[in-house]
Amino acid sequence: MIKVVNLCKSFNGKTVLDNISVTFEPGKTNLIIGRSGSGKTVLLKSIVGLHEIDSGEVWYENTLFNKLDFAGKKKIRSEMGMLFQGSALFDSLTVEQNVRFPLDMFTDNSSEEKIERVNFCLNRVDIKNSNNLFPSELSGGMKKRVAIARAISLNPKYLFCDEPNSGLDPITAILIDALIKELTVEYSMTTIVNTHDMNSVMEIGEKIVFISEGVKCWEGNKNDILNSDCNTLNDFVFANSLAKKLRATK
Amino acid sequence: MIKFLTQFGRYFLLLKKVFSKPEKPSIYYKQTVRELIFLGVNSIGIIAIISFFMGAVITLQTAYNTENPIYPKYLIGLGCRDSMILEFSSTIAALILAGKVGSSIASEIGTMRVTEQIDALEIMGVNSASFLILPKMIATLLFNPFLTIIAIIVGIFGGWIAGTFSGVLTSENFIYGIQYEFIPYYIVYSLIKTVFFAFIITSVSSFQGYFVEGGSLEVGRASTKAVVYSSVLILLFNVILTQLLLS
Ligand SMILES: Nc1ncnc2c1ncn2[C@@H]1O[C@H](COP(=O)(O)OP(=O)(O)O)[C@@H](O)[C@H]1O
Numbered sequence: 004m005i006k007v008v009n010l011c012k013s014f015n016g017k018t019v020l021d022n023i024s025v026t027f028e029p030g031k032t033n034l035i036i037g038r039s040g041s042g043k044t045v046l047l048k049s050i051v052g053l054h055e056i057d058s059g060e061v062w063y064e065n066t067l068f069n070k071l072d073f074a075g076k077k078k079i080r081s082e083m084g085m086l087f088q089g090s091a092l093f094d095s096l097t098v099e100q101n102v103r104f105p106l107d108m109f110t111d112n113s114s115e116e117k118i119e120r121v122n123f124c125l126n127r128v129d130i131k132n133s134n135n136l137f138p139s140e141l142s143g144g145m146k147k148r149v150a151i152a153r154a155i156s157l158n159p160k161y162l163f164c165d166e167p168n169s170g171l172d173p174i175t176a177i178l179i180d181a182l183i184k185e186l187t188v189e190y191s192m193t194t195i196v197n198t199h200d201m202n203s204v205m206e207i208g209e210k211i212v213f214i215s216e217g218v219k220c221w222e223g224n225k226n227d228i229l230n231s232d233c234n235t236l237n238d239f240v241f242a243n244s245l246a247k248k249l250r251a252t253k
Numbered sequence: 254m255i256k257f258l259t260q261f262g263r264y265f266l267l268l269k270k271v272f273s274k275p276e277k278p279s280i281y282y283k284q285t286v287r288e289l290i291f292l293g294v295n296s297i298g299i300i301a302i303i304s305f306f307m308g309a310v311i312t313l314q315t316a317y318n319t320e321n322p323i324y325p326k327y328l329i330g331l332g333c334r335d336s337m338i339l340e341f342s343s344t345i346a347a348l349i350l351a352g353k354v355g356s357s358i359a360s361e362i363g364t365m366r367v368t369e370q371i372d373a374l375e376i377m378g379v380n381s382a383s384f385l386i387l388p389k390m391i392a393t394l395l396f397n398p399f400l401t402i403i404a405i406i407v408g409i410f411g412g413w414i415a416g417t418f419s420g421v422l423t424s425e426n427f428i429y430g431i432q433y434e435f436i437p438y439y440i441v442y443s444l445i446k447t448v449f450f451a452f453i454i455t456s457v458s459s460f461q462g463y464f465v466e467g468g469s470l471e472v473g474r475a476s477t478k479a480v481v482y483s484s485v486l487i488l489l490f491n492v493i494l495t496q497l498l499l500s
Pocket residue numbers: 014019037038039040041042043044045046466
């Protein structure tokens with residue numbers, strides 16, 4: 004479980020997140036949704052500690068994460084996996100070396116054990132026969148998969164995904180979403196996914212938090228989202244003409 | 254001024270992070286070997302070529318400026334030797350390396366920053382500053398003195414070739430000149446300067462890359478800044494170190 008209490012964050016005096024409180028539940032894909040620029044990435048990065056927050060609290064189970072020193076954070080980070088918007092694979096390493104990197108860095112396993120784990124993770128995300136390719140030789144969807152494999156290589160308890168399906172075609176996007184959801188259930192992780200894609204919301208949204216201009220406007224699940232009385236949320240949900248038509252007929 | 258001071262503070266905080274205890278020495282060792290090849294061995298070529306021609310030119314210029322027979326010919330060899338040892342092999346070579354190594358460090362680290370690779374390291378619990386910068390630092394501090402020695406040797410060799418083949422002096426004169434009143438301390442002086450300059454190039458360029466914000470445009474800017482700032486600092490410290498070491 005991850006709990007955020009009264010989180011505020013600003014850059015050079017400009018408030019980006021305003022007093023956000025929310026709880027993310029284990030074994031579920033928790034979604035943070037909102038328009039581009041609404042503060043999703045900043046919120047996710049504040050939760051994982053890549054941004055220093057101005058005020059508020061971030062709890063991992065019973066640990067107050069944002070007050071820990073580097074060593075304390077490191078301990079919790081060993082249980083985190085993160086998928087970045089641009090995949091963030093290490094350019095100078097091959098697919099295999101990328102997935103192996105956390106194992107090399109944080110375990111004392113033998114080389115065979117590491118290779119076995121790498122192949123297991125790559126298999127799990129459906130990447131085959133590509134161990135020796137470099138990130139520049141992969142398609143967008145493959146990069147995301149490899150990045151997921153790297154994120155799960157140490158069996159994390161928490162998984163964070165920033166726009167996992169941005170830049171992908173609709174079918175690949177749904178496959179990646181489904182993969183994230185499967186893994187979440189399989190390893191009972193607390194997963195937080197940022198997205199602005201309504202397809203994802205309807206496919207994998209179990210707990211949904213909607214933020215607009217840095218403020219939490221709505222929270223619920225995918226069954227409630229079509230019937231909310233929050234106007235900014237409705238503008239977001241029914242943004243395209245197809246959705247508007249469906250709504251009118253309802 | 255305040256901006257300058259904050260930059261200065263951030264620079265030292267970064268250095269502090271860089272010099273904290275490595276988490277997995279074996280991986281750092283591997284990275285360092287990689288950087289030794291990438292930043293060190295790959296610079297031998299350019300340093301050798303430029304040293305050769307600088308040695309040659311210095312010899313010819315000294316020769317044509319001292320055509321008066323009251324100057325003994327061996328002074329030409331001596332001039333070539335001292336210019337190579339005192340200035341060229343450390344300062345000029347450092348300026349060239351600031352261009353080659355500095356820009357490559359800044360753009361490599363800067364690209365990792367804007368593509369969130371540094372965030373990816375941090376999220377795993379890796380001290381990204383130390384992991385990325387320390388191996389580069391060790392590699393350049395260890396290897397640049399070799400580059401200096403190479404520059405001295407190749408430069409003097411270039412001078413000998415140019416001097417004897419153009420006929421401005423005999424081989425014996427040149428060799429007598431490069432041995433004449435040789436002060437070994439000059440080499441120490443030059444190596445000390447090189448180590449300082451290597452530190453400046455690597456730390457300033459890493460700093461510029463590490464704190465890039467934005468996209469590829471900013472990475473380009475950071476790598477230009479890395480070259481300009483390290484060059485200016487090299488020239489400044491050249492004066493300071495010369496005053497301290499030779500006075
Ligand atoms: N490092 C930063 N410095 C200054 N402003 C930032 C920074 N990162 C994000 N912002 C601002 O915060 C706001 C939210 O950005 P972001 O969280 O990236 O949005 P998104 O919801 O699309 O992920 C934007 O207005 C952006 O300009």
